[in-house]
Amino acid sequence: MSIVLRDKILIVEDDPGIGKFLKANLTANSYDVVITETAKSALAMISSHCPDCILLDLGLPDLDGNQVIQNVRGWTKIPIIVISARSNEDDKARALDLGADDYLTKPFGTVELLARIRAALRHTRTNLENDEIAMSGCYRVGKLRIDYRKHRVYLDDVDTNLTPNEFKIVALLGKHAGQVLTYKQMLCELWGPSVGSDNKILRVHMANIRRKIEPNPDEPIYIFTEVGVGYRMAEEEK
């Protein structure tokens, strides 16, 4: 008999209905689930339970969810997935900039929820941002292949002829595949913190990239737009 080690998820959610369905769903998918309704008890539970992943509702009764993120990021890299209501893209971007790993918009489907949790857990399994890239020097999704050694991106083994700047953008998204990167994060990573908040150049580059790497740029399958927030590279479930 072997001991099954299950990932522990902490749910911080003040709505009992949503809490209940999250718990039922995650338990059914063999996660250990701890649930709490307030930010203060969440902070205590994070240090006592050491969860593998935190699902955090931004609208909590006692503290602003962003304060929880800031506090937690002060001492640990536990993945945090923010659950937020629609209509405030700025809030999502702010939570991500503060160090949240991902976000889900209410209402969300369970398939999406599980995929995000798996992605978040996968990214913290290793110290490297993406272990596939570390091992093979390539990131693959569908027919797309980002070759980090040659600085080339291939679609169906044909070079897509990205410019150096375009490659930098695709490479960055590939490293964080499955996760949303905000415009701010990308600008800062690509051109340094002094570049400011004007993301027009990034957006125009993205339009050009899509024309080169997407089989149908009007219905992208590799790089998704999170309107008002940023971009996400598709990730293959393994």
Place this chain on the structure above:
Amino acid sequence: MKYNKKLRDLVYSLLVMGLSLAISLRMSQIFDDNNQFAAPVFILAIALISRFTDGYLYGIVSSVIGVFCVNIIFTYPFWEFNLTIAGYPLTFAVMLFVSLIISTLTSRVKMQEKLKYEAAKEKMRANLLRSISHDIRTPLASIMGASSTLLENDGLPTAERDDLLREINKDAQWLVRVTENLLSVTKFSGDNVILKKSDEVVEEIVSSAIVKFRKNQASIPITVTKPSEILLVPMDAVLIEQVLINLLENVVAHGEKATHIWVNIECRNGQVIFRVADDGVGIPPSRRAHIFEGCELQQGPKTQDGKRNMGIGLSVCSSIISAHGGDMTAENNEYGGATFSFWLPYEENCNEHCITG
């Protein structure tokens, strides 16, 4: 905004006064120092100022200035202020009176316009509420029915149970979409419309809308045609995406027999034009006039075969577009199907932004 308006009023008043002074001076040259034209010219100027500026201030100040001008420049002894001229108090009174009356009338007209606008808005809100309650009640009834059936009947066959669950899920998704639209509407209630405008890449918004539409809907083919240059247009991206999703979903919900959707983006004369066309049955003539008002429920229970009302969706679209300073239209195509189009204002200096590589 307010400051700008005041400045505009001030500039306008100065211009009109200056112009009338110039005209009076020229007249007195032409007609050999006969100055009987001056007073009427200034009265006309005061009337114009009172009519086209806000409040009473500009009119009254102009009438005082007018009186002094006429007295000093155009009345003997010239270039001297003289209170003893016969009829002088009368001129002053007439000018002041004209200014007051016209200012009052103008304010009243403006007030009436405002009231009319408020009433129209109130009516739209009432229509919206009506269609919303209908839109929400039907799926809620079905969710309640299905869930209580599940709770109260243990021995349901699995297939039937799954059917009911699927129905609940579908209705819940519908409700989600209705509330998305409601959220957009809340951005327009009240006087200050909160648009978070920024320069957006048009094709990115379109593709994002299509991806989201695909999540919920059947695989109807969509063909997009767009200009080759990359268009950066100021807009509230979330809201415009909502408009596009609504239009796409509208095709599936109402364009019966639609087998293809065409999305066309065109840029001309300072407008970016978006068109969503289908090859379905088109818009019934009875609905065309009021399609953006969200009130086609008034005819009673005419919603055929559970086809749900997209009334809110379309009225939300049209208010989003007008808040952007654009306009929206709907028409039937010559060869079947309907086309919904809208345009957004756009400054054609995008080339400097169009970086390639």
